[in-house]
Amino acid sequence: MSLATIADGVVPQQNWLDKIGAGHVILGTALLLYPLVGSDFFLTQIAGYSMIFGVLSLSLMLLAGYGGMLSLAQITVAGIAAYAVAILGSNNSNVLGFGWPWWIVVPFAVAAAAVSSALIGWISVRTEGIYTLMITLAIATATFYFAQQNYAIFNGHSGYAGIHAPVFWGIDWRDPKPFYYLCLGLAILSYAAVLYGSRSTFGMTLQAIRDNPRRMRALGYHVTAHKVFAWFLAGILAGLAGVLLVWFNGRVSPGTIGVDVAIDILIIAVIGGLRHPIGPFVGAIVVILMQTFAIDIVGAERFNTLIGLVFLAIVFVSPDGILGLWGRIKPHLAQESLRAGP
Amino acid sequence: MHRRTLLALALFTGLTAPSMALAADDTIKIGLLATFEGPFTVLGEDGERGAMTAVAETNGSVAGKKIEIVKGSSDASPDSAVRAARKLVEQDGVKVLVGPLSGDEGLAVKDYAKTKPDVTFINGTSAAQDTTLRNPAENFFRFSTDGAQWMAGLGTYAFKDKGYKKVATVAEDYSFPYTQVFGFMAEFCKAGGHVPSKSWVPIGNKDFSSVIAAIPEDVDAIYVALGGADAVNFLTQYQQAGGTAPLIGGSITVDQTVLTSKGKLRDVLKGTPSAGPTADTNDAPAWKAFVDAYKKQPGAFPSPSLFAHGYYVNMKATLLALDQVGGDVSDGGKKLREALSKLSFDTPTGKVSLDKNRNAIADIFLTEVTEGSDGNLLNKLVKVVPQVNQTLGIPEDEFMKLGAVNRDNPSCP
């Protein structure tokens, strides 16, 4: 595994630029300056939306790439945060809506997401490997149906509408530029956190558990606890993405957390690559661009065939997604970057 | 060079695509939002045929400007409808948008409309009550009627003419069927009827036999508001279970998609009364002319569905109003919206005008399923309920007191 390679590489004394990596600096600057050239539509509908789904897929990548647990319940976890925002904050659906300020709502929503994620993790780590996929799929579907049928909490099929992003410091955070920076901030933060976390003691332990759970158990590690904690962390990421998603859409309904969306997230992660935390973001941009402009190019009717074929091709040709393809096209560069670290 | 940097630069340059291309002066862009993906694709495409029929009537131009239709596609989920609307408005730069197709999409697009006061939104066929009744948007217009209006006259007809005193209802468990049941019961209960049992069936349930067995045996009729596959399943299983109580149909329960499906469900359908914005055997010359014009569209059904009809009416209204203002939307559409609010015109199904919430007042058709001369089932026109408004003729404050529709409202056991 390349991740192990990154961590194993002997790291010499570095200055700050080397530590962060020149690539990251250039990419970061470009993203910071992007609003100068991008239209409002591209800022939110493409870039912002991609970063939200990027973070969602990142939470899946964290579980799958480092923990070997393939989850289809990430959108469910995000949905719990989104519903929490609608219920605790204010909405115009005349159901619940406690009207709490955003700085109370957001921590609550993210905490709810993280705890439910840990719970889902606790149920699904009782089985192993490929089972996780099935069980999380079933949990995602159950939540979808429950949300659709329950009017007291989830407001049924219609869900909640009229949810607004907060306005503070004189800025409406749903305006294109602020919202873009909000998404960018979250994306960078979660990217850095996952990158850092993967080299932390916990990250290394998790990867070791992924590779050989029996040995780790024999060494005295609490395997289940580590896995559930990984779910908890992934839940925080998914929860934050869920909060941004509900601010982005201004609404949340069972359709937001449907099985098709759950599979979209898996597609994004696999297309981008599960090997490195940048993969989910690359995948998200590719998929969202395709999704948005398919109607102008191939017509919306057969969009799913297109994305399905791309997905199949990626799984067949390059198990590591677009990142893997890139690595093949530029083997030397890839090799070098693995040594130097990003 | 760093590989990820290269990747990022590639993406970055890709993302500086041109911002909204403004329409040239001699064309006018109209967004058309319908379900062009997912299981409702067939319905969305028929909606498009309806809209294009209206465009064809003016030879593709209005007030000397060429009409350019920009399509937006949703999969019938509110999220995707808003995303498609955003793309049409923010990327393609349309100032006039016709759509969407289904009820929850309509509610979502109305909410979005509030954030874009410069853009004029005209409904497609979405028929949720609250799109216009409660908390409406100033720039959202609906020249088609809502799901409760579609039921006008049916409750009274069932009670008085058919003599049904006790009716059980079976409907899908979401907002549109709530609205239809509401429309039916508002009249039926007022006339003195009783509804002892309401079965709300989760969407996507295919096996209705247990539901059928649980319907009380002493009811005079069963009111069914199910659509598409669910309707076909229910009717077949009702026939298999040897059901004898006559049926009353919701607007989409007895439409052509269900009537044309093969199998033994035909026997239980004959004589089923229903109501809706259209009738298959409408002899009015305007309707016949519309059917002929509609049939020129590629892939047209033998008879326009209510989606073709709804999109036609709304697109027609849009073009008439655009014509009145000379195709000028440069003032943020203010003049256009004024023209739309005052618009009153003759559609293939009678006169249509708007109320103060910008919701249509139009004729509703009471129908009964009969076998046509060619053996096909169709909805025979029984009578026209003229000029139904959104409060079904009930004074507004009294109507609002009935409350929002849900599983338990209204109730008359």
Place this chain on the structure above:
Amino acid sequence: MSILDQPSSSSLSGGGVTRRQAWGLVGLLTAAIVAWLVFAVWPQWLNAILISKKAFVSAILNGLTLAGLYFLVASGFTLIFGLMRNINLAHGSLYLLGAYIGYEVTSRTGHWLLGVAAGFTVLAIIGVVMQVFVFRRLEGDDLRQTLVTIGISIVAADLMLAVWAGGTYQIATPEWLDGALTLPVITAVRSNGASVFLTYPLYRVVVLAAAIVIGVGLWLMLNKTRVGMMIRAGVDDRAMLSASGVNVHAVFAIVFGVGAGLAGFAGVVGGSALSVAPGEDVRYLLASLVVVIVGGMGSITGAAIGALLIGLAEQIGLVYFPTYGVVLTFVIMVVTLAVRPQGIMGKAR
């Protein structure tokens, strides 16, 4: 984990026998209560609680026949998993494709049995093709195999939508399967003393019978034939089977063919009982998933038990608590997982 889960008599722990006796007693008691509920004329208070006897008995019967259908779909799923550790998430697509093919063949030839045969055969061939051209190339990589099935299901669903559009199709059943059976179950007594007997569609009884026949057939195939022996050996140790000179790939292809064929068969049978429409693929995939998770992955007996539980829960839920009936099946699944992660008949790993 084994495909067949023969009760291994008293080789369990010492307390096993008494526990089994206790369970037997509980089972007998339940059966007695159900028998009384079905055949006795209900007193008024019972009608008040359970809506009506007709509703209750119908829900039970519908639950049983739905279980039969679920078993047909899930048996193929669990068979494939048991041998190849491959979760075929395109199984629902196979079901739906089988149903569409059955519809086309039946409506063109007018012979329902031909439609059933076509549904099984075409899908069995597709299954073998999938095994040879897709899964064999990804052998040993369970995760990628599963991801590929997701891709296939997405493309298949969209292409089927392109061909058959969003309409609802119903496969016409032949005359001799139509009509209703009058069961010796009294649902009510009229005021004039005449008894009203319950009628039940014949076709649904046939579905249940077909499921039982297929179930027994699968059991016989696995336990009494050479191929079955190889499959069982493959389940326990793939490498060993291959080393003993058996063509493992042929065994895999047969199992995949039978599994996919069963999905196609179930599609035609289910499409005749209910209907064929887009979205059914996901529905039956989820049903199979829940059935085999509850019953235990890879076990035919488990699939039967899981199907029974889920079918009954779904129908009883629909009548007595329609709002959360759909969630009920998933609750059963989560409870099973919490108590017995490997499923009811699954072997602990």
